Amino acid sequence: MAEEYLVVKDLHKSFKEQKAVDGVSFNIAKGEIFGLLGPNGAGKTTTIRMLSTVLEADSGEITIGGHSMRKESEAIRSLIGVCPQELALYEDLSALDNMVFFGRMAGLDGAQAKEQAMTNLKLMGLADRARGKVAKFSGGMKRRINLAIALMGNPRLLFLDEPTVGIDPQSRNHIYENIRGLQKNGMTILYTTHYMEEADRLCSRVAIMDGGQIISMDTPRKLKAQIGPPDQITLEDVFLKLTGRSLRD
């Protein structure tokens, strides 16, 4: 049995009267890509914010790499990398300056940060634009930089919150390939997306959230098998069946 790298038990978070996360529990094995799916407002981003030490949970337990979130959040921050849903970049700086800065924040020294920045920029196909100002990059390039920054400091667990939103198929494909490459190197990944075929293609297991709760969790194939022959059913069919067709805010 694979080592559980991330363990979440009965996680709760409310904003005033609104329950954003309501008793969420799941585990992610080391080296696994785990998909967290759900409609808007399902609680995915709030869950990631708690897992990445930004928000404090009202109750529940989070353990990452054997470290408890309550007692060792600093140790946890040295293990994680976060690629937020919105671009989080200094647009007035070059791609390299962005990477080096966040590398330093992740605990690298100057030379290490620069070396790793160049490696990650190469990985993202942006080595030749290292000195270019991010403000002048295309949307796809910015998304790739956003992901590359999350890799600075060699995190063991990566949170990817909709990393492919609004980019062309080429950039998206490039990001998929990189994510697979990272997994092969032993990185554990928590992935959220609205693109069901993306989750089907990348994730070994997925959890579908709605109303702050996990309403189903399994491998994509087993989830599909719940409603029909897996080869004829898509993950989107499963998603719509479980979460309904009504529009969300």
Added chain:
Amino acid sequence: MKRALYITLNEVRLYLQDKGDLAFSLLLPIVTFALMYGAFGGQTLFTSTARIVDLDGGTQAARLVEQLDAVDGISIEMLTAADADSRLDRSDVQLVLIIPRGFTDTLMAGGDVTLLFKQRGNGGQEGQILASIVRSVAEEMNQEFQAVRQVQANLQGTGISDERIRLAVQNLLAKEREQPLVGVTEEVVGGSPDFITLYLPGIVTMYVLFALTMSAQVIVEERRRGTLERLLTTRLTAGELFFGKFMASTARGFVQTLILLGLAYAVFQFFTPLSFLQVLAITFLFAAAAAALGMIIASIARTQAAANWIGVVFTMFMVMLGGTFFEITKGSVLDTISKISINTYANEAMRTIVVDGGSLGDTGLSLVVMAGVIVVGLTVSRFLFRAVPGGK
């Protein structure tokens, strides 16, 4: 601590990248200095307009006006009696010189005459100086008439006409005025001391307060970019983030003020090298205190507009109470209230150095207050950042 320094360096790098912001913030002190220079630089001569009502209309009244007009810096405006009364009533003018009827005839007949100053209150500072100049011109005329009378008395019976004697004495005195035996000259060694006393420390402290508004925005700016949350998932602690931002804001406020003070040092020559360094030390401490107060605003503001407005209101409040625009009378109620403005302490410390020729040791209380504000500002801002919803 290292990461706080990276935050500072990153902030400086971003500041240097924004060419518009950079140009504005570096040009602003130069423009401010140019305005200061235009208003106060090298201007040592008193200038004023003498308003005169000539009820006499004679030759001696004309001579008095002519002699006043010849004084450097004095220009003449002739008024009618009614116009003078009306302008005095409106406080349009503070002081008017009235040359009475019969002025010339009485003088020529050897009698005494009296000039009249019609004035509001004490005539104002400018009016008092003007009155003093008029008195000195009248005194010259008085001496001239006495000299003429004396010579006429001595030469009585010699057949020399009174008119010839008058012209001779007048010419002699005119020559004397051109080449006086006891002369007075002036050497300009710097700007007006009034300016140093009243305005320079106030302008500098007001300027440093811009650092407050700047630092009020630093966290909001990270939030707007989306980088705040990302930073808080790294090994960077919120304390390091705040300290890094605080150092960047301090440096920015200090550099701007350094330009302003450097120009004042070079052009006005207010300072000795030592007093200049001491004022810089005070300015640095004050910039840090202002930045620390700005960090409190930064910790609670959720939008750029909120950060701006709170910063501006805070700044204006401190500028008004700190005696930047007007002198605060010692022992007054306002003097007591002004103690809650950090500007007051910075102003006092700078005046101690610049005006009183004191040293940093003489500014102990002010320095302690500013250092205290830094510690309290950083502690409170860190606490509020944790306590206010949406913070860390």
